[in-house]
Amino acid sequence: MAGYLAAHTTPPSPLEQRLIDETRQMTNAGMQIGHPQARFMAQLTRLLRPRLAVEIGTFTGYSSLVVGQALEPGARLLACDVSEEWTSVARRYWAEAGIDDRIDLRIGPAAETLATLPADTRVDLAFIDADKTGYLAYFEALLPLLSERGVILVDNVLWGGRIADDEDQRADTVALRAFNDHVLGDPRVDVALLPIGDGLSMITHR
Ligand SMILES: C[S@@+](CC[C@H](N)C(=O)[O-])C[C@H]1O[C@@H](n2cnc3c(N)ncnc32)[C@H](O)[C@@H]1O
Known part of the structure; x- marks a missing residue:
């Protein structure tokens, strides 16, 4: 079914395909x-007009490439990662797509980067x-920075199916399980867990 899904989703552009291949x-x-998830994220970006x-x-920039290309003039993407090496690949593709001027890459632990954002950031x-x-x-x-109609997407929430295997007690699995449970019980938000890719949760204000 994954093959059919991929085959019936608009394919990557030649530039995106080169990044995938590299x-x-x-x-x-x-x-x-x-790529089906990338296409969904590109469409959502167009609809939301962030x-x-x-x-x-x-990482090497696939999600940022598709989101960045779907942004309207003047919009910005703040990209957070700890790796200079992997994001150097991303930078090359952003430049080739002509979107490097709309992406602000911050190297460092993302929690520290988020902590630098002013409280009135939307x-x-x-x-x-x-x-x-x-x-x-x-x-x-x-969440406190999310605009009224904003969306938080969260990847890997099915974790290859291990999320539902209680015998898997590895740290990442336990953390993802706790995350999914937390969001479900959080009265501030609604969550839709989409079975695309490795599981993608879409979270909005309630
Ligand atoms: C699953 S990859 C991201 C894939 C990417 N979204 C794409 O479309 O190809 C996870 C990335 O998170 C980065 N990372 C890991 N720990 C981090 C942290 N504490 N802060 C920021 N980035 C981190 C890794 O360096 C890695 O590039």
């Missing part, structure tokens, strides 16, 4: 989002896709 040669290639988007976990779209044990802190830092 990342595929890397040892951590599995961290890259899949003035400010925030990404936690940039985030219209956020994407959480970094260290799984940090998800709850990222959500708590982002």
Whole structure:
């Protein structure tokens, strides 16, 4: 079914495909989002028309490339990652797409970057896709900044199905389970867990 889904989703552009292919040669290639999810994020970005988007976990830049390309003139993407090496790949593709001037890359732990944002910052779209044990802190830092009709997307919430396997007690699995439970019980938000990619939660103000 995953093959059919991918085959019936608008394919990556030639530039996006080159980034996918280049990342595929890397040892951590599995961290890259899949193309159906990328297309969904690009469409959502077009619909939401965010003035400010925030990404936690940039890697080689696929999600930031598709979101960045879908931004309207004057809109910004704040991209957070700890790796100079992986984001140097992202930078090359942003430049080639002509969107490097709308992306503000911050290298360092994302929790520290988020803490530097002024309290009156308004985030219209956020994407959480970094260290799984940090998800709850990222959500708590982002929610007070989320605009009225803003959306927080959270990746890997199905964790290859291990999320529902109570015998899996590894730290990342336990953190993701706790995150999903927390969001579900949080009276401030509504959550829709979408079975796209490795599971993508879409969170909005209630
Ligand atoms: C799953 S990858 C992101 C994939 C990316 N969104 C894409 O579309 O290809 C996770 C990224 O989170 C970064 N990361 C890990 N811990 C982090 C932290 N504490 N703060 C910021 N970034 C972090 C890693 O360096 C890695 O590039």
